[in-house]
Amino acid sequence: MKAKIAILPGDGVGPEIVAEAVKVLEAVARRFGHDFEMTEHPVGGAAYDRCGDCLPETTLAACKAADAVLLGAVGGPKWDALAPEKRPERRALLTLRSELGLFANLRPAKVWDPLKTASPLKDEIVARGIDLLIVRELTGGAYFGKKGRGEGGKSAYDMIPYAEHEILRVARVAFEAARCRHGRAVAPRPPKVTSVDKANVLETSRLWRETVSALHAAEYADVALEHLYVDNAAMQLVRDPARFDVILTENMFGDILSDEASQITGSIGMLPSASLGASGAGLYEPIHGSAPDITGKGIANPIATILSAAMLLRHALGLSGEADAIEQAVADVLAQGLRTPDIAAPGGVQTVSTSELGDAIEAALIKK
Numbered sequence: 001m002k003a004k005i006a007i008l009p010g011d012g013v014g015p016e017i018v019a020e021a022v023k024v025l026e027a028v029a030r031r032f033g034h035d036f037e038m039t040e041h042p043v044g045g046a047a048y049d050r051c052g053d054c055l056p057e058t059t060l061a062a063c064k065a066a067d068a069v070l071l072g073a074v075g076g077p078k079w080d081a082l083a084p085e086k087r088p089e090r091r092a093l094l095t096l097r098s099e100l101g102l103f104a105n106l107r108p109a110k111v112w113d114p115l116k117t118a119s120p121l122k123d124e125i126v127a128r129g130i131d132l133l134i135v136r137e138l139t140g141g142a143y144f145g146k147k148g149r150g151e152g153g154k155s156a157y158d159m160i161p162y163a164e165h166e167i168l169r170v171a172r173v174a175f176e177a178a179r180c181r182h183g184r185a186v187a188p189r190p191p192k193v194t195s196v197d198k199a200n201v202l203e204t205s206r207l208w209r210e211t212v213s214a215l216h217a218a219e220y221a222d223v224a225l226e227h228l229y230v231d232n233a234a235m236q237l238v239r240d241p242a243r244f245d246v247i248l249t250e251n252m253f254g255d256i257l258s259d260e261a262s263q264i265t266g267s268i269g270m271l272p273s274a275s276l277g278a279s280g281a282g283l284y285e286p287i288h289g290s291a292p293d294i295t296g297k298g299i300a301n302p303i304a305t306i307l308s309a310a311m312l313l314r315h316a317l318g319l320s321g322e323a324d325a326i327e328q329a330v331a332d333v334l335a336q337g338l339r340t341p342d343i344a345a346p347g348g349v350q351t352v353s354t355s356e357l358g359d360a361i362e363a364a365l366i367k368k
């Protein structure tokens with residue numbers, strides 16, 4: 001297959017981890033006989049430093065023209081003082097999400113067998129299994145709502161608008177994902193969607209709950225549906241993560257819950273994500289940020305980005321065998337005991353650098 005992949009390394013550890021994912025994609029191309037045209041484009045603070053814009057027109061155009069986009073991370077203290085609309089997070093990431101129409105963000109969180117001891121949860125909780133998918137709405141809510149200051153800067157507001165059609169389209173993704181996960185389920189359970197809101201307080205959440213319930217009754221009665229308030233969901237994630245299959249939630253709740261979900265699996269350095277729209281190029285990125293504190297030290301975990309590349313192959317290019325091969329190579333390398341410091345729990349493991357871990361995953365992939 002021929003495919004155009006736009007590569008956006010970005011800031012902080014972005015270039016280090018993206019280099020490893022590119023290495024892995026090249027290995028996939030060699031092993032399976034594909035032709036991936038990967039071209040790098042500046043984004044985030046790095047782009048601002050080069051041309052005064054965190055999302056240059058050429059980068060946006062390249063993303064629109066590509067079959068998929070692989071992104072590292074954007075942002076860092078160097079650009080914190082920029083005006084809010086110029087900052088890497090808003091100008092680069094949020095604009096990319098809205099310009100590409102990426103309303104559904106899939107964030108799978110599971111505990112990899114060899115990493116069970118890296119989870120901060122008690123063994124008996126981890127033993128019940130953690131394998132969930134967060135479906136986060138990505139182009140609505142507080143991130144894109146009207147915001148501003150009043151009283152000469154002494155008061156501020158952020159609106160959380162949601163329209164029924166925005167809720168419906170992302171809820172559909174969650175119900176479909178639940179059906180699909182059930183087909184390939186590791187654990188024998190009925191497919192289930194937990195819709196998370198704050199309907200005891202917020203009007204948008206009441207609309208969210210009504211809309212999800214109506215869609216469920218009309219089209220997805222084979223999937224179990226439960227509603228949880230977000231505070232309760234945050235608590236249940238550490239008390240009994242095995243109760244979750246697919247979590248469907250709005251933009252900001254999804255941002256918060258996905259960091260929590262990542263940590264219970266061992267490290268935020270392990271979680272990939274796929275941002276999808278109705279059609280066209282999706283964006284694939286680790287859920288973690290640019291990690292300025294560890295930038296340039298060669299210790300960042302490249303696995304979240306490598307697994308994002310696997311999601312890219314599966315969702316954007318329909319190459320599920322190739323995606324499985326990457327996931328298997330990651331599992332093999334973890335089973336060999338190779339770890340970056342963030343997942344190096346004591347006992348029988350060897351701590352390696354970002355590029356050594358990438359090399360090992362590449363080698364495991366080619367060896368097959």
Ligand code: IPM
Nearest residue numbers: 075089090093255287288289
């Ligand atoms: C994420 C990040 C972003 C978000 C930031 C960098 C704007 O935290 O992708 O989870 O809040 O969406």
Ligand code: MG
Nearest residue numbers: 255256259287
């Ligand atoms: Mg986040």
